[in-house]
Amino acid sequence: MSQSKRIAILMLGGARRVSLAEHLIADGRRMGYEVEIFSYELNAEVPIASVGKIVIGRRWKDADVVDHLVQTIREHRIDIVLPFVDGAISIASECKRQLPEVFIPVSPEEIAVAMYDKALAAEMFAQAGIAIPTTYNTEQCSFPAIAKPRFGSASKGITVLENESQLLELSCPEDYLIQEYIRHREEYTVDCYVSQAGEPLYIVPRLRIDVVGGEVAQTRTCRIEQLIESSRDIIKAIPFRGPITIQFIRDLDNDRYLLMEINPRLGGGVVCSMHAGAPLSEYLFKESKGIGVEECKDWKDNLFITRYFKEVVFHGK
Structure with a gap:
């Protein structure tokens, strides 16, 4: 296979993205490319293995994750890197800095x-003049309100607060973004x-x-x-x-x-x-x-x- 016609894509945490991978493979074929899918995972027995190769990797918080990813990208001659989970985005940004020859379409690390x-994102949105739900703190809060874990994803840990007593029950209010509940x-x-x-x-x-x-x-x-x-x-x-x-x-x-x-x-x-x-x-x-x-x-x-x-x-x- 001609190297110019091969496109190797590394998914970061793409375990369940089978349909998307199938689209990439089929679209590549229509454009004259042979697309190879790799996915960086902790477990080999994930659905994406049905259409691609699994690379057993590190956890996103591991000290050597960037070094291991850079090694993986070079070893498998990866052309495109795509993060699919929040923890992988800043890691991908660092890989982009170290590997300018690889296409890693992610935002700058400070944005990630x-x-x-x-909470930091809501502050950035407000400073940019973007309309967001009213944001509260524990001293000034109207009800009902919604408390979202600052670092949560997939709607995990979200709590609707109907009154002040429920607000006071939050163990660490500073770990939440508290906004008006719609x-x-x-x-x-x-x-x-x-x-x-x-x-x-x-x-x-x-x-x-x-x-x-x-x-x-x-x-x-x-x-x-x-x-x-x-x-x-x-x-x-x-x-x-x-x-x-x-x-x-x-x-x-x-x-x-x-x-x-x-x-x-x-x-x-x-x-x-x-x-x-x-x-x-x-x-x-x-x-x-x-x-x-x-x-x-x-x-x-x-x-x-x-x-x-x-x-x-x-x-x-």
């Missing part, structure tokens, strides 16, 4: 660190891809219809201009790069959209946007080879997907 800390709401994800020059290439809002364990199970694309323009303003205000996932909430009582959080990585539901026409694979492959890309605005509105579980079988030796 800020987005990982919900009881009557809709939640939206906006899948975006930001070029290495800082230009938004696609912006696709999706209604989150059903979520299981923090993972979207049903979602529908929605061409809502207010969300598209708000996302564009966010990208102008904060120097994101590569794929990012913006989470908005719609306050139905007051008809307003508020920013909840931004994950500077691919989300699991991005496959919906890909089915709708967002050319993620094309952007990754072309940017990795220094080929120019154009903005995509003609994705399909009102495209619905529903997801299901499928088993991967490992036969013991």
Whole structure:
């Protein structure tokens, strides 16, 4: 196989991203590339093994994780690195600094660190003039409120506070972001891809219809201009790069959209946007080879997907 036609992709924590990997492989084939999938995991028996090779790696907090990743990238001649879990984003940013010849489409490390800390992120959003839910502290708090672990993900540990006594029951309030609770709401994800020059290439809002364990199970694309323009303003205000996932909430009582959080990585539901026409694979492959890309605005509105579980079988030796 010609080296120019081979594209090796290393997923960081891509254990369950089988559908996305299949899209990358199929899209690569249509573009004349042979895509190889690798995934950096703690366990070999994960679903992504059905379509790629598993590299047993380190934990994200291990002191030698960057050195081991750099070694892995060189050993397997990796062309593209994609983080899929929050803890891997700043690690990928450091690898990007050390390996400029490898395409690692992630935001600067200081942005990754800020987005990982919900309280720090909320402060950054407010300073940038982005509308977010009212943020409280233990001295000044209106109810109902919602307490989110500063470093949590997948909706784990979130608590709705109905009164002051529940607020006082929080063991370490400083470990939470406390904001107004919007009881009557809709939640939206906006899948975006930001070029290495800082230009938004696609912006696709999706209604989150059903979520299981923090993972979207049903979602529908929605061409809502207010969300598209708000996302564009966010990208102008904060120097994101590569794929990012913006989470908005719609306050139905007051008809307003508020920013909840931004994950500077691919989300699991991005496959919906890909089915709708967002050319993620094309952007990754072309940017990795220094080929120019154009903005995509003609994705399909009102495209619905529903997801299901499928088993991967490992036969013991």
